[in-house]
Amino acid sequence: MAQNFQVDLRGMIDLLSEHLYEGPQVFLRELMQNGVDAIRARALLEPKHVGALQLEVSRVDGVPTITFFDNGVGLTQPEIHEFLSTIARSSKRGRQEFIGQFGIGLLACFVVSERIEVLTRSARSEDAEPLQWLGQSSGEYAIGVVNERLEVGARVQLQAKAGREEFFEFENVVAWCAHFGALLPYPVEVRRLEDGRVVENIVVNAEGAPWRREFSSHNAKRQAMLDFGRRTLEVDGLDAFELRSEAGDVQGVAVVLPFTPGLEARGRHRAYLKNMLLSDACDNLVPSWAFFVKCVLNADGLRPNAARNAFYEDAALLEARDRIGDGLRAYLIGLAERDPNALRRIIDLHYLSIKALAGEDDEFLKLFAPWLPFETSLGTMTLPEIQERSRAVRFVSDRSLFRQVAPIAAASGQAIIHAIYAYDEAVLQGYARLHPDVPLERLDADTVAGELGEVGADVLAQTADLRRVANEVLLSFQCEARLSSFAPSELVALYLPRGGTFMRDLRRTKEQVKGLWSDVLGDLETPLPIGVADAELHLNWRNPLVGRLAHLSDQSVLKRVIGMLYVQALLLGHHPLRLEEMRLLNEGLIEMIGWGLPQTAVALN
Template identity: 35%
Template sequence: MSDITPTSSHTFQVDLRGLVDLLSHHLYSSPRVYVRELLQNAVDAITARRAFEPDAPGSVRIATDGQRLTITDPGVGLTVAEVHKLLATIGGSSKRDEEIEGARRDFLGQFGIGLLACFTVASVITVTSRSARERGAAAVRWSARDDGSYTVTELPAAEGPEAGTVVELTARPGEAWLEPGKVAELAREYGSLLPVDITVEGGGRTVRVTDTPPLWERTWPTATARRLALNAYCEATLGFAPLDIIDLDVPLAGIKGAAFVLPHATSPSARPAHRVHLKRMLLTDTADNLVPEWAFFVRCVVDTDALRPTASRESLYDDEALAVARDAVGAQIRDWLARLASADPARLEAFLAVHELGVKALARHDPDLLEAMLPWLRFETTDGRANLVDFARAHRPVYLAATVDEYRQVAQIAAAQGIGVVNGGYTYDAELVQALPRLDPQVKVESLQPGVISATLDALPVETELSLQAFLGAARAHLDAVDVDVVVREFNPVSVPALLLDDREARRERQRAEAEAEADDLWGGILASIKQHAPRAQLVLNHRNPTVRRVSAIGDPELAGTAVESLYGQALLMSHRPLRAADTALLNRSFMNLLEHVTKE
């Protein structure tokens, strides 16, 4: 005979109302997790029973009418003593029992507080259970209220389940969490991949929510059939038709699943949302630490049996094991890219048309992948959109423009002179260009300086240059206010009348001077103290251009200077650089002066 009386009343040694508030508002993101906790307990109970009775039944039945929900499992069950020990002890868990500790890796739960999460939707929880490990054991009923009280009752032999557990919830007034449609939706969301048969009854129909094994683990008649099924799954689950599918299999972390390539470009800083199942139970659909940051072009759906969840079981614990798994997943995505490069260039080009930025991000840190992908990656160069392999063969050295503005101001002239310049102003491009010599020591990469371009421009005959001195004097006087020198050269293409050349030091000095002019006395003095003697920018006029020749022949110094101001404005706009206040004032003045000149009678 048990020394426990048939019916006895007890009280939790905690503030249960406070605990419910803690669970619903701090530990769990939503009351919806109550369905996951019920399924978890049921599946773990079945797993525990099958550890000593392999042929034990394995189906879970949920029934609800909106006010009362029951979930029945044929699992290991509980004895009267276990009910007192486990259900009345916050943090207790049968999964810590020494008899089944060795099989713990097969269980979903880790923290033993899941049942109490049901108080977020229910006012009363009743557990009726009979142990399958002790023959002839009495059934026991544990009934708890959200005021912190509970009762434990031994049932007559004829009452209670044959073996296993029935959990009953009574809904809180006004709550809709136990409605049949909502329960079926949540059960399917959390438990569709669980290795047991789960049904939900209510509202006049019975719904089967499990669909196992996962699609990526099934045997398919053809590769096409498998791909079509995974495409449909991605559309239904993640909301997009994937550009491609990458199989993931990381035995070390117990990970199996698929990475679906996004069909549209996405920002590298966008927060990813990967769907992670833990031992077939949905853990989270917003995991952001499963893949390396560079792999922002995929969304994953995986199942793992080795990675650790956080206390709420709503995300992955970011520990060393997850870091190793993340690197392994990244390696498999990288291998997929390498396979495309070597065996399926058409699919690779379709992928790069959308996600070239992601590949460049990866190639920065992976020399093998960089070497494999360079023939496919495109860069903005003076030869148009080109790959670096062909471009480096045609140009020795390769010049790198550090910013988009630097590239734009010289691109047209450099192309005409046969100078090879790559625009390094876009994300990752400069790093990849600078990595070229590591792959091919014969390639030389140099930083683009204004002297590189000016050295290729043809000087004027001496007599021509002497004849232009008066014109140059007027031009320099007009552009002195914007700290720009004027020279005349001959270069191609003839259609370009003027070229504006300067370097980063000159631009920084002009920005400092402008800030000094606008600052108060204190900051103006500070900025004046860091003044640098940087070379002035140069406006290079193209003497081969007919307009420049006509302007240089103007006899009126004031009108000639105004025309040069207009040429400066065009060159400035062609370089796509922002206009300073002094530049804007000069352009407005030159425009008005030209209008005044042409409207004179």
């Protein structure tokens, strides 16, 4: 007698297809998952039982068909009513040895098929009857006894519904079964049948997981893990090593990447739950700083989230993540001791990842500080190389300021660190803690201005008019003209914002927006009293042009040149120009080009 599911089945199918599962192909994962759990349940009754899964791809009455077999525990009639016909009931809930926890897995088959036929015989009784459960996507199901000899276990048959035929093609079934079940401990065989004969068969998990195998040497194990990474992740790693965590019962392989990953790819690893693929982009099991590796990890003691695409955030996951971090840290420390050249190659590619770890672990920093590269005004250098030039470690954490300071520091042989990443500053602060005798100094615009060379009173006297005119030009830009002496002499002018670039950036953004947002930004702006500047333009007395400007009598020309030097200093510091500054540049270029043109003009018709 036909009965109905206790739910709006079509609505549930739409939910599974469009929202909960990543694609129709997950019906294969759910079939394998149910089969594996059934085998594990049978092993509780028969400890020596050897499990196996099989899928047959064929055509029945011309319709693409998949028949799935498992030799698991099977189902009794009461279990069929309870677990197949009631949505969200699961025989596996609360049993940690089973993969399935949600009781809706079999319904994924309705995404690709209008009906599901299950034939099963239970291992719980020697005289158990063979049973049939037939479910329709319309919401009806029927249960009955079949007059057919069945082995203990279950057989599920699906026929492709219109538009889903590609999910029943042999090559696709093989690829997806391997994708989801490559680590399953029981053989998963996919067969292709023609006219009832097997014409092709593949065991998709024949290779298995390398961490479960024994090897004759460390090199043999390393090579097997590199091969596994190449096969599984399509990455030719620099190195590969095993990771384990008793917390969460996690095992797996970490592959050292031969390239620096992009931001969008960092922190995404392949994760399995009880040997079934959970996610290709799991981001919560491996520490976020470990973007020098790509991991394949299986967890037997963690829980999945409802969408089954990540692990559930709980204390067990936090502990497992910490232990995975310990394993990664131990690998790097061991590499420093046994193969420094290999470590150097890794640091050259992944120094940001190493810095991220060193910034939060002083013991790790103590070991790795001599290796870590920093961008400086003299090029890439390590901390020991920097200290060969100066006892103090000096750094700038503002990109624009570094661009201004770098040529000045380089001219005097100073190595100023460009610490624009959060990791850089954390490493430098940690280094200072470990070496109290090493002064650590953050440079800002005021510090830099204070270190520029002063000029004598006689120079100030002869440049009084120059400075007065320069201040008249710069007044509307909240900038004050100063006269200094510094190397390199090729640098005519240096722009230094007082107290950082926030107010300048705010004013520029305010010019580009209208209405409400302009008002909001205006509320953030701190008005300056008339005549008070928040930046300085330092004219370099060592540059001959400044001396010539001091003796220039044509003030209109002087004002134009000062304006152009101001804009040039902004551009050298990579400061985006405000509207008035852009206008100053355009007018200045046009006028200065005109100076070089002949006075006679030719009219163009």
